[in-house]
Amino acid sequence: MHVMHAEVGWVEVICGPMFSGKSEELIRRLRRAQIARQPLQVFKPAIDDRYHATQIVSHSRAAIEAVPVKDSEELARRVRRDTRVVGIDEAQFFDDGLVEVVERLATRGSRVVLAGLDQDYAGAPFEPMPRLMALAEYVTKTLAICMRCGAPAGRSQRLVPDGEQVLVGATEAYEARCRACHSPRAEATTRELFGGDGGE
Numbered sequence: 001m002h003v004m005h006a007e008v009g010w011v012e013v014i015c016g017p018m019f020s021g022k023s024e025e026l027i028r029r030l031r032r033a034q035i036a037r038q039p040l041q042v043f044k045p046a047i048d049d050r051y052h053a054t055q056i057v058s059h060s061r062a063a064i065e066a067v068p069v070k071d072s073e074e075l076a077r078r079v080r081r082d083t084r085v086v087g088i089d090e091a092q093f094f095d096d097g098l099v100e101v102v103e104r105l106a107t108r109g110s111r112v113v114l115a116g117l118d119q120d121y122a123g124a125p126f127e128p129m130p131r132l133m134a135l136a137e138y139v140t141k142t143l144a145i146c147m148r149c150g151a152p153a154g155r156s157q158r159l160v161p162d163g164e165q166v167l168v169g170a171t172e173a174y175e176a177r178c179r180a181c182h183s184p185r186a187e188a189t190t191r192e193l194f195g196g197d198g199g200e
């Protein structure tokens with residue numbers, strides 16, 4: 001006897017600080033799905049316009065096409081019925097509505113793969129990532145290498161003074177730091193501290 005059952009979906013979250021390889025890992029997983037001819041759609045928040053508007057590009061220059069959307073409602077609207085894999089980058093820049101949209105997609109049978117910052121530059125949880133991590137079947141935490149001491153780095157150090165505006169995607173304004181070397185306030189760069197320009 002054949003038992004009919006609905007196709008099963010699930011949620012994968014890739015989280016960590018800046019420069020930890022989240023986009024690289026997201027692109028790697030999505031490429032494999034593409035090669036296997038799984039119907040795929042990739043989204044990113046429209047506010048993140050670094051490098052190229054219709055692509056996700058990692059710091060190591062890996063890239064994949066992505067559709068910029070202004071919020072979770074537009075994302076939900078653009079997902080086609082036959083889509084089996086949904087990729088979402090920079091998930092921390094979405095509104096809280098993303099949580100429900102992701103739940104719905106996975107329940108109706110999609111594999112949803114998200115990447116995003118789990119902490120802001122002060123080290124505080126970055127919504128809606130904590131809730132996405134809680135509901136996910138798989139959570140991968142990527143780490144960078146601390147620019148000061150070489151330890152595994154889970155935090156993003158802001159280098160531009162507090163109060164001064166930093167453009168989204170201005171990666172030169174941040175560097176990866178471990179917990180011991182991280183400060184919740186903006187700080188000088190490793191280059192300024194140890195480089196040849198005469199100290200602090």
Ligand code: ADP
Nearest residue numbers: 018019020021022023024058059060144145176
């Ligand atoms: P994320 O999406 O987490 O910001 P990316 O996938 O865009 O990360 O980029 C990861 C790449 O960043 C690494 O492969 C490496 O080339 C580069 N990189 C720059 N700074 C660091 C660092 N401190 N530690 C590790 N990788 C770094």
Ligand code: ZN
Nearest residue numbers: 146149178181
């Ligand atoms: Zn360190």
